[in-house]
Amino acid sequence: GAVVSQHPSRVICKSGTSVKIECRSLDFQATTMFWYRQFPKKSLMLMATSNEGSKATYEQGVEKDKFLINHASLTLSTLTVTSAHPEDSSFYICSARGGLAGDGQFFGPGTRLTVL
Amino acid sequence: QKEVEQDPGPLSVPEGAIVSLNCTYSNSAFQYFMWYRQYSRKGPELLMYTYSSGNKEDGRFTAQVDKSSKYISLFIRDSQPSDSATYLCAMRRNSGNTPLVFGKGTRLSVIA
Numbered sequence: 001g002a003v004v005s006q007h008p009s010r011v012i013c014k015s016g017t018s019v020k021i022e023c024r025s026l027d028f029q030a031t032t033m034f035w036y037r038q039f040p041k042k043s044l045m046l047m048a049t050s051n052e053g054s055k056a057t058y059e060q061g062v063e064k065d066k067f068l069i070n071h072a073s074l075t076l077s078t079l080t081v082t083s084a085h086p087e088d089s090s091f092y093i094c095s096a097r098g099g100l101a102g103d104g105q106f107f108g109p110g111t112r113l114t115v116l
Numbered sequence: 117q118k119e120v121e122q123d124p125g126p127l128s129v130p131e132g133a134i135v136s137l138n139c140t141y142s143n144s145a146f147q148y149f150m151w152y153r154q155y156s157r158k159g160p161e162l163l164m165y166t167y168s169s170g171n172k173e174d175g176r177f178t179a180q181v182d183k184s185s186k187y188i189s190l191f192i193r194d195s196q197p198s199d200s201a202t203y204l205c206a207m208r209r210n211s212g213n214t215p216l217v218f219g220k221g222t223r224l225s226v227i228a
Binding site for chain 2: 004006031032034043044046049051091093097103104105106107108109110112
């Protein structure tokens with residue numbers, strides 16, 4: 001299947017700092033990328049949908065100024081958590097769809113963010 | 117009623133058993149149906165992907181979609197301890213950038 005990578009896999013930061021998470025589709029061009037958040041033993045919560053070259057569409061309740069999403073190319077999307085606080089600690093997972101991956105949707109391995 | 121219903125389990129079976137996982141849904145516009153496996157602290161892995169109704173088989177896994185009943189299933193034959201994970205069903209409407217709608221996931225334990 002298609003491969004999606006995420007970096008970093010784990011990050012610990014101080015409250016008030018910003019953290020950037022990268023998501024890359026390694027063997028296909030992702031016309032659409034999705035960002036999810038997952039709490040322990042809970043299902044995935046969609047945060048936003050982004051198409052290459054356009055502004056992301058955020059789900060209700062997700063602060064767009066806090067969670068900045070950039071989808072600058074067909075293989076790269078970034079999520080920046082600005083002025084992170086302890087309540088932002090979570091597991092963030094990106095997902096990609098499109099191109100040679102067909103209609104399947106493929107997930108990255110996730111990034112565990114801990115804000116102290 | 118939630119759009120996608122999935123029994124969270126946990127489901128515990130002996131090694132070698134046939135596992136049946138199911139989801140029901142309410143939106144008749146769903147056309148794409150997927151099953152993901154998620155291990156703890158990992159991203160979901162796409163196992164099976166089906167368009168519209170019918171069956172699909174891949175190794176020990178069989179996915180079934182019954183659109184008339186709004187019911188999808190995943191069968192795992194000869195289950196192994198390594199199959200122990202959370203299984204998520206997901207579905208969406210037509211192509212393009214429509215987001216997936218997920219079930220809550222079923223936690224499966226296969227006991228050796």
